Amino acid sequence: MRRTVQAVALHGVLAVGAALTLLPLLWMLAASLMPAGEASAVPPRLVPSAVTLEHYRALFARLHLTRSLLNSAGLATAVTVVSLLLNSMAGYAFAKLRFAGRDRLFRLLLGALVIPAQVAMLPLFLMLRALGVIDTYWGVIVPGMASVFGIFLVRQYALAIPDSVLDAARVDGAGEFRIYRSLVLFLCAPVLVTLAVFTFMGTWNDFMWPLIVLADDRLYTLPVALANLAGEHVQDTELMMAGAVLTVLPVMLLFVFLQRYYVAGVMSGGVKE
Amino acid sequence: MSAWRRPARALLLLGLAAALGCRIDATDTGAVRFWAMGREGEEVQQLVLEFERRHPDIHVRVQQIPWGAAHEKLLTADVGGAMPDVFQAGNTWLPELVALGALEPLDERLARWPAIDRDDYFPGIVDTNVVDGATWAVPWYVDTRVLFYRSDLLAEAGYPEPPRTWTAWTDAMLRVKERVGPERYAILLPLREWQPPVILALQRGASLLRDGARYGDFQSPPVRAAFEFYLDLFRRGLAPRAGDTALANLYQDFARGYFSLYISGPWNIGEFARRLPADLADRWTTAPLPAPGDGYPGVSLAGGASLAVSRGSDRKDAAWKLVEFLSQPAQQVRFYRLTGDLPARKAAWADEGLPRDRRAHAFWIQLQSVQSTPKIPEWERIAAKISQYAEAAIRGTMTIDQALAGLDRDVDNVLEKRRWLMRAAGR
Amino acid sequence: MGRGRINPAWGFVGPALLAIGAFFFVPVAASLLLSFTDFDVYAVARPDRLRFVALGNYARLLGEPRFWTALGNTAYFVVVGGPLSVGVSLGAALLLEAKLARWKGFFRTVFFLPVVTTLVAVAVVWRYLYHPRHGLLNLLLGLAGIHPIDWLGDPRWAMPAIILLAVWKNFGFNMVIFIAGLQSIPERLYEAARLDGASAWQQFRRVTLPMLAPTFLFVAVVTMIGYFQLFAEPYVMTQGGPANSTLSVVLLMYEEGFRWWNMGYGAAVAFVLFAIILSLTLAERGLRRLQPGAR
Numbered sequence: 001m002r003r004t005v006q007a008v009a010l011h012g013v014l015a016v017g018a019a020l021t022l023l024p025l026l027w028m029l030a031a032s033l034m035p036a037g038e039a040s041a042v043p044p045r046l047v048p049s050a051v052t053l054e055h056y057r058a059l060f061a062r063l064h065l066t067r068s069l070l071n072s073a074g075l076a077t078a079v080t081v082v083s084l085l086l087n088s089m090a091g092y093a094f095a096k097l098r099f100a101g102r103d104r105l106f107r108l109l110l111g112a113l114v115i116p117a118q119v120a121m122l123p124l125f126l127m128l129r130a131l132g133v134i135d136t137y138w139g140v141i142v143p144g145m146a147s148v149f150g151i152f153l154v155r156q157y158a159l160a161i162p163d164s165v166l167d168a169a170r171v172d173g174a175g176e177f178r179i180y181r182s183l184v185l186f187l188c189a190p191v192l193v194t195l196a197v198f199t200f201m202g203t204w205n206d207f208m209w210p211l212i213v214l215a216d217d218r219l220y221t222l223p224v225a226l227a228n229l230a231g232e233h234v235q236d237t238e239l240m241m242a243g244a245v246l247t248v249l250p251v252m253l254l255f256v257f258l259q260r261y262y263v264a265g266v267m268s269g270g271v272k273e
Numbered sequence: 274m275s276a277w278r279r280p281a282r283a284l285l286l287l288g289l290a291a292a293l294g295c296r297i298d299a300t301d302t303g304a305v306r307f308w309a310m311g312r313e314g315e316e317v318q319q320l321v322l323e324f325e326r327r328h329p330d331i332h333v334r335v336q337q338i339p340w341g342a343a344h345e346k347l348l349t350a351d352v353g354g355a356m357p358d359v360f361q362a363g364n365t366w367l368p369e370l371v372a373l374g375a376l377e378p379l380d381e382r383l384a385r386w387p388a389i390d391r392d393d394y395f396p397g398i399v400d401t402n403v404v405d406g407a408t409w410a411v412p413w414y415v416d417t418r419v420l421f422y423r424s425d426l427l428a429e430a431g432y433p434e435p436p437r438t439w440t441a442w443t444d445a446m447l448r449v450k451e452r453v454g455p456e457r458y459a460i461l462l463p464l465r466e467w468q469p470p471v472i473l474a475l476q477r478g479a480s481l482l483r484d485g486a487r488y489g490d491f492q493s494p495p496v497r498a499a500f501e502f503y504l505d506l507f508r509r510g511l512a513p514r515a516g517d518t519a520l521a522n523l524y525q526d527f528a529r530g531y532f533s534l535y536i537s538g539p540w541n542i543g544e545f546a547r548r549l550p551a552d553l554a555d556r557w558t559t560a561p562l563p564a565p566g567d568g569y570p571g572v573s574l575a576g577g578a579s580l581a582v583s584r585g586s587d588r589k590d591a592a593w594k595l596v597e598f599l600s601q602p603a604q605q606v607r608f609y610r611l612t613g614d615l616p617a618r619k620a621a622w623a624d625e626g627l628p629r630d631r632r633a634h635a636f637w638i639q640l641q642s643v644q645s646t647p648k649i650p651e652w653e654r655i656a657a658k659i660s661q662y663a664e665a666a667i668r669g670t671m672t673i674d675q676a677l678a679g680l681d682r683d684v685d686n687v688l689e690k691r692r693w694l695m696r697a698a699g700r
Numbered sequence: 701m702g703r704g705r706i707n708p709a710w711g712f713v714g715p716a717l718l719a720i721g722a723f724f725f726v727p728v729a730a731s732l733l734l735s736f737t738d739f740d741v742y743a744v745a746r747p748d749r750l751r752f753v754a755l756g757n758y759a760r761l762l763g764e765p766r767f768w769t770a771l772g773n774t775a776y777f778v779v780v781g782g783p784l785s786v787g788v789s790l791g792a793a794l795l796l797e798a799k800l801a802r803w804k805g806f807f808r809t810v811f812f813l814p815v816v817t818t819l820v821a822v823a824v825v826w827r828y829l830y831h832p833r834h835g836l837l838n839l840l841l842g843l844a845g846i847h848p849i850d851w852l853g854d855p856r857w858a859m860p861a862i863i864l865l866a867v868w869k870n871f872g873f874n875m876v877i878f879i880a881g882l883q884s885i886p887e888r889l890y891e892a893a894r895l896d897g898a899s900a901w902q903q904f905r906r907v908t909l910p911m912l913a914p915t916f917l918f919v920a921v922v923t924m925i926g927y928f929q930l931f932a933e934p935y936v937m938t939q940g941g942p943a944n945s946t947l948s949v950v951l952l953m954y955e956e957g958f959r960w961w962n963m964g965y966g967a968a969v970a971f972v973l974f975a976i977i978l979s980l981t982l983a984e985r986g987l988r989r990l991q992p993g994a995r
Contacts, residue, residue: 007800014795018810021868025813027836028825040522040834090716097709105713109720114981115728116929118950119970122957123730124723125353135355143723146716176708205818207932212958215346215355216306217336223820227936230824231339232311235522237828244821255816259809262816263876345959352744352961374745464942518832518853518942650741654960664943668855679765686760690742694749 025248032056032242039237055242065246067218068225073250075137075221076203079144080196086146088192091154092184096166097176106155109148118208125212139213140221144203150195153265157191158184194265197258201251222247304332305591306357308347311340312540313361313414313578316611317599324598331591344653351375356583359592364401364579367409369650376409377582382593383408389600393618397575397643404648410579411596412617414608416538417573417643418468418562419635421545423533425556426452435560437570439502442563446511449533460506461523461532464516464667467660468574469536473499475644476564476571482655482684486647487692489655489684491677500666500673507667514667524548527557536562538576542632543613559635561642575643577617615640651687658683735967744961757968767969769944770952773859777948778927781863785927786920788867789874794908796875797882808879812872819869823936826865827852830937852938855945862933862946870926874919881915882908914988921984928977949973 027046031039032055034048059065093099094106124143125134133139161184169179185192207223214220220228226243233239255262309317314337321333336357338346344366350356351373362370370376383389391399394412402410420435427435430448446459453459462469474481479495482488490496506512513532520526527535528549535541545557561570580596582589598604605621608614615627615636622628628637646652658680666676735757737743743750761767792811796804814822829835830851838848851861885908893903931950934940940947940955949969957966 003800010795010798010800011802014801014807017792017795018807021810021814021872023836024822024825024829024868025817027829028822031828039828040831044834044836044839046836086716086719089712093709093712097707097712099707099709099713102709105717112720112724114925114978115724115974116925116950116970116977118929118931118953119731119967119974120724120727122963122967122970123727123734126963127723127727127730129353132354134353135350142719145723146719148720151716177711180712201816205816207818207820208935208954212349213353215350215353217338223818226818226820226824228339228342230936231341232337240824241828244818244824247821248817251816251818252813255813256809259812263808263812348741348961349958369741372745373741515850515853515942518850661944664941668943670855670943690738690740693751694742 028241028244028248031238032245034238036236036238039241055239056246058239059242059246063229064217065222065225065243068220068222069246069250071137071219072204072221072223072247075140076200078137079141079203080199082141082145083147083150083199084192084196087150087195088154088185088188089180090146091151092158092180092188094151095155095158096161096163096184109151112148121209121212128213134213135215135219137219140206140210143209144199144206147199150199153195153198154188154191157188161187190261190264193258194261197254197262198265201254201262204251304334305359305588305595307333307335307592307595308338308343308357308360309335310338310343310361310578312544312612313608313614314338317608319611320599320604320608321595323604324595327598328591328594331594333595347375348373354585356585358586358588359580359582359595361413361578362410362581364398364410364412364575364577365646365652365656367402367579367581368404368648369653370581371404371409372650375584377584377586377589378407378409379411379582380408383411386597389597393620395575395617395619395640395643397640397645398577398617401575401577401645401648402579410581411600413578413580413599414539414605414612414614415617415636415640416540416576416578416615417636417639418472418536418538418576419573419639420560420562421535421537421541421557422560423527423530423556424558426530426533436563438563438567439565439571443505446506446534447509450509450511453530453533455510457530458513458532459511460534460536461517461520461526462503462506462512462536464664465660467656467663468576470500470503470663471646471656471659472536472562472571472573473503475574476562480647482647482649482688485695486649487688487695489681489688491680491684492674497673497677500663500677503663504666504673516664528553539615539633539636540613546613559632561635561639570639570642572642572644573639575645649688649691651691654687655684658687731967731970734964735971737964739962739964739967741961753964757965758972761965761968761972766944766947767949767952770947770949773944773946774928774930774948776859777863777866777930778924780860781866782920782924782927784863785867785871786874786916786923788871789919790878790916792871792875793878793882797879808876811875814869815872817869819932820936822869823865823933826861827937830861853942855943858938858942858945862930862937865933865937866927866930870923874923877919878912878915881912885911917984917988921981924980925977928973 030046030048033051033053034045035050035052036054038045038049094102128134128139128142133142165183165187166179169183174182204221205223206221207227210221210224211227214224217225217228226240226247229243230240307317307321308314314335318335321335325331325333344363347356347360347362347366347370351370356375367376383391389411395415398412398415402408402412422435424433426449427433427445430445430452432441432445432448436442436445449459450457471481474496477495477499479490479493479499481490481496483490483493507514517523520531524545526532527545542559546554549557562573563569564571580599582592582596586592599608600618602616602618602620602624605616605618606625609616609621609625609627615633616622616625622633622637627633646656662671662676662680662683665671665679666673671679736752736754738751738753738756795801796807796811801807829837832838832848832850832853835851837851842848849857851857889907889911890903893907898906929950930948931954934946934948934951935954938946940951950973953966953969953973956962956969
């Protein structure tokens with residue numbers, strides 16, 4: 001009996017927590033479907049009186065958010081592909097290959113995690129200007145090409161690959177890159193998927209750097225386009241909410257379907273002791 | 274064997290990546306990039322279509338930028354080498370852009386285009402486009418601040434005619450406040466705006482900076498008097514202390530009488546007409562600003578936006594043609610009709626009968642008494658600090674003396690480099 | 701074994717190291733150099749307008765009230781938001797890992813959802829939720845009989861508003877880490893405690909807390925480092941206002957560096973932030989070594 005009471009109380013608390021967590025997102029969705037002006041009603045409404053898609057249509061037709069959507073998707077994919085390659089190669093090497101100063105180099109890289117990214121931003125901007133990539137896709141891709149966190153994640157996982165497997169392949173005459181390509185990538189598939197999900201979401205959600213680097217609105221990613229929209233249309237609540245839904249929905253769906261990998265990545269990052 | 278594969282793959286990937294990195298305007302060379310802000314950015318597209326019809330060899334790409342981010346976007350673009358070919362710029366930004374070397378000097382082109390007649394512009398406005406003796410931009414539309422008010426509410430409070438002096442103005446606001454009660458206000462003064470306190474100071478004859486704009490002068494008597502007057506409006510409950518964050522929607526709140534007066538610019542002629550309910554149309558109007566004493570109207574800001582050509586542009590001639598097109602009286606009139614922004618050219622005013630228009634009339638009068646803010650690159654920073662210190666004084670976290678002393682100290686710091694440069698140049 | 705004179709391993713680490721070196725370490729070093737100059741708008745146009753000022757920027761920022769306001773606000777955010785966020789995460793993890801809990805996967809998904817959302821988008825949503833008259837939050841508070849609060853317009857409430865948003869957005873992340881930590885505690889320790897007659901609360905104190913301590917410390921430090929870098933929320937929601945009450949150090953750096961182009965000064969601000977984070981991290985390392993059974 002006591003256990004039932006406890007169970008009910010426990011799930012009650014969890015349910016309230018879940019409701020509070022979801023409330024902002026649900027309101028965002030509801031407001032995006034409300035007719036214009038209704039989201040500013042006093043008192044605030046939670047349910048639209050009539051469902052309308054006019055704001056979404058406005059976003060795509062009038063405000064060209066399709067382009068930003070494609071930019072976000074394209075850039076996130078590009079950064080994910082490039083960084084997956086660079087990070088997996090380096091992570092594998094730090095785990096399994098021997099070279100001079102390997103461990104000291106790795107500790108140095110870990111130390112970089114303490115440095116906030118903002119410290120590098122101003123000179124990086126000037127450097128990229130010298131390279132002529134400000135206001136191009138490259139300007140957004142370049143800083144994300146490799147990351148210490150990604151290398152760390154792959155290394156942790158790759159450490160578990162039995163040396164015997166690798167040595168056997170070497171004895172068979174396979175070159176290092178062949179080993180990497182056919183054997184290591186296959187064995188590390190789970191962590192690679194995790195890293196891919198992490199990187200994709202991180203790039204999709206990135207705001208500060210694309211804000212600084214991109215001037216041409218044809219290159220804007222969704223977060224930057226949304227902030228731009230907020231500057232002009234802050235009075236149009238429903239339109240802004242539709243923009244927010246558009247920005248948030250793809251990553252949310254990606255997460256829900258791939259959450260096993262994403263959560264595994266977070267957890268492995270957490271137990272790095 | 275594997276030694277070959279690695280570089281090959283690397284090259285392949287680099288190639289892919291390079292394709293991604295193609296600068297986007299490699300695909301449309303010849304397009305003139307035009308940055309326009311806010312509502313102007315949305316409406317100018319129609320004028321641009323007409324321009325392209327007349328110049329089939331020139332394609333213009335308009336990019337709309339919100340006002341809040343525009344100043345920093347322009348600076349970032351200049352430093353990053355991503356400037357558009359022609360752009361709209363608030364005229365208080367021009368000295369800074371000149372110091373950056375971002376603008377193309379226009380005196381020569383102006384001399385060759387008699388159609389842009391300098392005398393056809395308001396003198397106070399032209400002055401804001403001239404820095405160090407050269408002309409750097411062409412005024413596009415003019416802006417100054419006047420009083421927007423609910424004529425019905427003011428009449429009920431005993432003022433069928435707008436107030437002409439600060440005394441009458443204060444009295445009018447007190448009466449309005451009495452009638453509307455504690456939940457509503459007489460005047461809306463957004464806390465983030467530096468324009469109202471600066472206008473009041475200029476009306477009092479303050480120059481804001483001293484010694485050739487080397488030091489701040491905010492503790493001088495005229496500035497102090499103006500600040501006192503400004504703060505008083507909040508202290509007496511005539512203006513909401515929360516500024517405009519207490520607003521749901523500027524237009525809805527004006528319609529329901531949440532505030533009756535508002536110091537704003539010409540863009541709101543169009544916005545008010547568009548967004549206020551129809552039954553309000555006859556119950557609001559504009560008036561020039563009251564003066565501290567005699568000499569109505571009081572001085573107001575020489576604002577507005579100009580069109581400038583980028584020094585680094587590859588398409589200066591085409592860009593200039595666009596500027597020239599937008600400066601034609603007929604286009605100025607058309608733009609006014611689309612946005613409510615007042616034309617910079619007096620010919621356009623005459624063509625449209627604006628001086629006699631009920632709402633634009635106040636602007637016509639006010640534009641004859643406008644003054645520009647100090648024309649130095651640091652002005653935007655100083656303006657931001659003015660609004661910050663004003664806000665602190667309004668909220669009561671600082672006394673007025675502390676605020677003005679702090680402002681002077683900060684402004685002196687901001688101007689330090691300017692002083693050094695002037696000394697180095699032997700001035 | 702590789703035949704050339706160059707170890708093939710360098711081909712593997714080379715690209716990543718090059719990228720990180722060129723686009724991170726070099727800018728960081730350049731940032732340090734930049735902070736010793738007065739690089740600004742004038743210097744961008746003409747290099748001869750650049751002055752070397754040694755520690756001048758640092759001296760100036762230490763004397764500038766706005767910097768201390770930003771630091772104070774950021775510290776407020778870290779000191780209040782940090783424990784709140786970690787506490788909520790721990791609470792949620794404990795609830796989910798309780799033996800009686802069912803539908804764990806569903807709840808975990810829901811609680812983690814805010815983490816994956818785009819910050820700019822949710823900041824826009826929360827700006828509307830915080831509206832004094834039209835916002836949902838004041839509506840809910842009204843049901844509890846509380847007067848409407850001007851969340852983003854009142855300097856006393858703006859930072860708490862941002863803290864609430866940050867907690868909502870991030871608690872799922874730490875919750876998952878705590879769950880991993882909780883799951884790694886061997887069941888036999890609990891059994892042993894129960895055999896000793898320990899109640900649920902005593903089990904929590906004697907088994908759970910000590911075993912969770914390393915995870916806890918890790919979460920606390922990582923959260924703190926992240927919170928020191930507060931930027932996007934105040935940028936989108938309040939622009940540092942009202943009355944500078946939500947001005948954070950990174951927002952100040954952004955303003956000085958990218959709005960006013962005082963890059964020398966902005967770089968100095970960034971480095972002071974780095975110094976603070978570094979010293980706190982070193983303190984954590986020190987604390988960890990003091991722990992019994994430290995690894």
